[in-house]
Every structure is written in C-alpha cells, then in structure tokens.
Amino acid sequence: MGAPVLGDVVGVLEGAYPLSWSEDWDRAGLVLGERPAPVRSVLLAVDPTLDVAREAIDGGHQLLVTHHPLLLRGASFLPAEDGKGAVVTALLRAGVGLWCGHTNVDRSTLGTVGAWIRALYLQDARPLGGGEGRDTGARESAAHGSVRFGLGAVGTLPTPMSVAALSERIAGIVPATARGILRTGDPGRVVRTLAVCPGAGDSFLADAAAAGADAYVTSDLRHHPALEHVESAADPLAVPALVDVPHAASEALWLPLAQELLTSALPGLEVAVSARTTDPWTGRAG
Numbered sequence: 001m002g003a004p005v006l007g008d009v010v011g012v013l014e015g016a017y018p019l020s021w022s023e024d025w026d027r028a029g030l031v032l033g034e035r036p037a038p039v040r041s042v043l044l045a046v047d048p049t050l051d052v053a054r055e056a057i058d059g060g061h062q063l064l065v066t067h068h069p070l071l072l073r074g075a076s077f078l079p080a081e082d083g084k085g086a087v088v089t090a091l092l093r094a095g096v097g098l099w100c101g102h103t104n105v106d107r108s109t110l111g112t113v114g115a116w117i118r119a120l121y122l123q124d125a126r127p128l129g130g131g132e133g134r135d136t137g138a139r140e141s142a143a144h145g146s147v148r149f150g151l152g153a154v155g156t157l158p159t160p161m162s163v164a165a166l167s168e169r170i171a172g173i174v175p176a177t178a179r180g181i182l183r184t185g186d187p188g189r190v191v192r193t194l195a196v197c198p199g200a201g202d203s204f205l206a207d208a209a210a211a212g213a214d215a216y217v218t219s220d221l222r223h224h225p226a227l228e229h230v231e232s233a234a235d236p237l238a239v240p241a242l243v244d245v246p247h248a249a250s251e252a253l254w255l256p257l258a259q260e261l262l263t264s265a266l267p268g269l270e271v272a273v274s275a276r277t278t279d280p281w282t283g284r285a286g
Helices: 006-016 050-058 083-094 112-119 163-173 202-210 223-230 247-251 254-265
Strands: 029-032 041-045 063-066 097-100 123-127 153-162 190-200 215-219 241-244 270-273
Touching (some): 006 254, 050 063, 112 190, 153 163, 163 215, 163 241
Parallel strands (some): 215 241
16 A cells, blocks of 8 residues: 555544534644645644744654644735744745644544543543533544544543642643643642643633532633632632643643554554644743
8 A cells, every 4th residue: 555645644634523623713624735745754743833844844744733723813924034934935845734623623532632531531521511612412423433522521530639649640641841730729639520621721610610620620721710710719629629731731642642543544654743842931930
C-alpha cells in the first residue's frame, strides 16, 4: 500500500471529529494543502505557531495538525512579516499542509474531553452542563469509535484524593509550564466527584457546582469569575474547589489520542507529537 494522500488523512480526522460538531463561530478544517498530495509524515501540535511550523518543515512532515485554528478571528492580509502570515508563507513554500480542529475535537470521546476522562480514569462520566448548547440529548456517533460527548465532563474518581494530590497528579500528566497548576481552598479537601473542561471553562462554573462536583479542573480562570465562585457560599464545601491548568498544557493531552487514531487508521503513516511548548509564558518571579 502506498503512502496516503492528504485527503485520506483529512478524511480520518473529519470522520472522527466531524466539522458539524464545531461551534458556529469556530474555524476548523483544512486550511492549507492539496488533497491529492502524498503524506508520509504528520506532526501534531496544540497551536500553529511559527516555531511549530518550522518544526514541521525541518522534520520533513507533509502535514501539520493542530488543535487550535490559525485564523480563528479571520484575517484580510497575511504578509510574511506578520506572525500568521509568516506561518502561512513558510508552510506554503515548503509544501506542508495544515489542518486545524477545535470544538469538534473538544467534544469528542477521542478528543480533549475524552483524553481527560482517560487520564483521570473518570467513572460513569457524563457531559457537564445542561440546557441549550450544552450537548443534551442522544449522543451522536462518528467514525473510528468517536462519540459526540460534550465540551466538559463530570464523573467519579476511582479512588478519592485530596485537592493537593489531584493537583500534583495533574501536574505529572500535562506538559510542564512556567506557571504550573493553581488550586483554590483547603488542599486537604477530599475529591470524589470531579468536573473537567479542557481549555477555557469559566462558563461552566455554575454547571460544575450544580453537578455536585468536589473539584473542577479547567483553564483560563479569570480573577473575578473565580473569586465570585469560591465566595458564592458561606460553606466552602458547598462549591467545587478549582484547579486551573494552563490552556495549552490541558489540551496537549489530546495529541497522543490523535496519534493513535491516525496510525491505526492509516498503517505506515508516521505521526509525531511536537516537542515544542506553545504556552506563552516562559518564566516567573517571586
């Protein structure tokens, strides 16, 4: 069997992560590349930064697959001296394609939410949240065993642990960052029911509390929403403790699942995970 073409790889990705699962505002799909072009090697990363694009080029990959879109907010001009323009220019010159996922990947059992369910061995996991736009109703199945789940999940830990122990465990399974893992409240508080939303999840704070979670793991928690959450009840145990994971580190857990998906569906295809960290923070003081 010869090397697959870009269209074959895109077919696997969009079979497992249908573009119809994306939010209306999202920009997932094939950004650059010719579908008949042969693809021998793929590089997986969280963000399509210029450093990652150069890694794909220098590594001899024909396709770069990232979790975050390159042009989420659109662009009218892409000169080479602009950051995003430089990414497009470099990839086009090298003949490297670019496919970006996002919320279609987030809500899949083979995507970011599925990766967190597996990583923390959550039992009886169910979608986090309810109401319009919260993935209620029957779950839709896609190719390769992918099931439309939700942007977040809530389940039970196989063994209860303290907030401090949970935070340390998470620190051990996500890529290291300058900021590290943040937590709220009593570090000795016992966690049995856990809610998680990969990526930015402050819109699910009330859902995590309504689900009876002892702790909520997510990213990008801002000062006021987080403070209002922990101060929303006189009893600190009445609301979930918060565990804040850097955004890129949280979604990096998906990359091995995507690697497994592609190598299983397309034998002979080489699939590598980027060695670059795309967390914007490079150091800390104090």
